[in-house]
Amino acid sequence: MKAVRFTAWKTFPTIEEVARPKPGPGEVLLKIAGAGACHSDVAIFEQFDENMGAQLAPSYTLGHENSGWVEELGEGVTGIELGDAYLSYGPIGCGQCPACSRGQDTYCHNAAQQPYLATGLGRDGGMAEYMTVPARNLVPLGDADPVAAAPLSDAGLTPYHAIKLSLPKLAGGGKTALVIGLGGLGQMAVQILTAITGAKVYATDMKPEAMAEAERAGAITVASGDDQVARIRELTGGQGVDAVFDFVGISPTIKLAQQVVRRQGRITVVGVAGGPTSWDFFSNPYEAELTNTYWGTIEELYEVVALYRAGKLSPNVTRYTMDQALDAYRDLHDGKLSGRAVVTPHA
Ligand code: NAD
Numbered sequence: 126m127k128a129v130r131f132t133a134w135k136t137f138p139t140i141e142e143v144a145r146p147k148p149g150p151g152e153v154l155l156k157i158a159g160a161g162a163c164h165s166d167v168a169i170f171e172q173f174d175e176n177m178g179a180q181l182a183p184s185y186t187l188g189h190e191n192s193g194w195v196e197e198l199g200e201g202v203t204g205i206e207l208g209d210a211y212l213s214y215g216p217i218g219c220g221q222c223p224a225c226s227r228g229q230d231t232y233c234h235n236a237a238q239q240p241y242l243a244t245g246l247g248r249d250g251g252m253a254e255y256m257t258v259p260a261r262n263l264v265p266l267g268d269a270d271p272v273a274a275a276p277l278s279d280a281g282l283t284p285y286h287a288i289k290l291s292l293p294k295l296a297g298g299g300k301t302a303l304v305i306g307l308g309g310l311g312q313m314a315v316q317i318l319t320a321i322t323g324a325k326v327y328a329t330d331m332k333p334e335a336m337a338e339a340e341r342a343g344a345i346t347v348a349s350g351d352d353q354v355a356r357i358r359e360l361t362g363g364q365g366v367d368a369v370f371d372f373v374g375i376s377p378t379i380k381l382a383q384q385v386v387r388r389q390g391r392i393t394v395v396g397v398a399g400g401p402t403s404w405d406f407f408s409n410p411y412e413a414e415l416t417n418t419y420w421g422t423i424e425e426l427y428e429v430v431a432l433y434r435a436g437k438l439s440p441n442v443t444r445y446t447m448d449q450a451l452d453a454y455r456d457l458h459d460g461k462l463s464g465r466a467v468v469t470p471h472a
Pocket residue numbers: 162163164165166168279283305306307308309310311329330331332335372373374375377378394395396397398418419420457460464
């Protein structure tokens with residue numbers, strides 16, 4: 126079968142012919158419906174190096190945001206029907222520790238002993254015709270279209286987790302949120318904020334077409350520029366924003382967040398660009414929190430799917446065939462996409 130392989134640090138992936146995998150005990154073989162191209166993959170093949178550690182080291186098949194139909198059951202798997210559509214929860218922890226037992230494999234206590242982080246992150250992922258995954262990681266899609274749903278497992282789940290942790294700042298009337306960076310994750314963040322909070326949602330991106338898409342989802346956009354901080358403060362009655370979500374993570378976007386957050390507000394940096402920032406007693410408003418987050422939990426993925434099936438979320442998907450998979454990464458890299466590129470190996 127064909128697969129998109131990450132073969133060496135600082136090297137663009139290639140499409141190679143590999144053997145179709147067999148599901149081990151407790152695993153299933155998924156026939157891939159959709160595999161999303163995430164900007165984290167660009168970081169993996171362009172920004173990261175051996176300092177990231179053995180768990181992310183090449184070679185493996187990319188694709189950590191996957192959906193598909195069950196093709197084959199490994200030994201001991203019950204309660205799953207062949208042909209049914211599922212999302213794959215990417216992170217794979219030990220499955221036994223306190224974090225994994227609440228479906229939070231991202232923060233597995235035994236992560237250091239695991240050979241990989243997730244499907245598509247150290248272990249073969251879904252940019253291929255087939256992928257194996259532990260049955261525990263499957264979240265049922267029912268009759269929902271699995272191709273359109275594929276982005277939910279990262280572009281949906283990651284902002285959902287960040288927003289849920291910020292809900293204490295957003296509960297009640299008159300609250301405000303700001304989304305910085307309106308790509309695959311940021312556009313979903315606008316939709317999730319609209320679906321599960323009553324907050325007024327502000328949004329910004331360098332690309333006018335990305336801001337237009339966010340406006341269609343109900344956001345009020347504020348273009349970058351010297352007066353951006355002043356305009357956001359004015360829009361929020363001089364108070365600043367209750368919850369800021371930064372899907373870029375470079376020094377200027379974190380600084381923007383620090384300048385517009387209100388007293389007792391919260392900044393969540395999700396983008397992995399690694400931009401440094403400074404903090405001292407006087408630099409942020411009183412009791413404003415600054416944190417980061419990583420992906421989400423299995424339980425939250427069920428909640429994201431419930432929102433999707435209720436018609437509250439609609440990922441903007443651009444489809445690519447398996448042969449066009451490298452174009453998906455090129456277009457993502459070059460900033461040519463709006464929403465999410467999804468590779469559909471069986472379309
Ligand atoms: P994307 O390329 O689809 O979107 C990024 C968007 O940010 C683009 O629309 C781009 O125009 C915009 N942007 C870039 N620089 C900007 C700036 N200075 N000001 C405003 N907007 C700017 O990327 P994505 O797949 O949505 O991923 C977003 C980030 O989240 C990446 O850093 C990715 O690695 C990270 N990520 C983190 C997690 C996590 O668990 N923390 C999970 C998935 C992705």
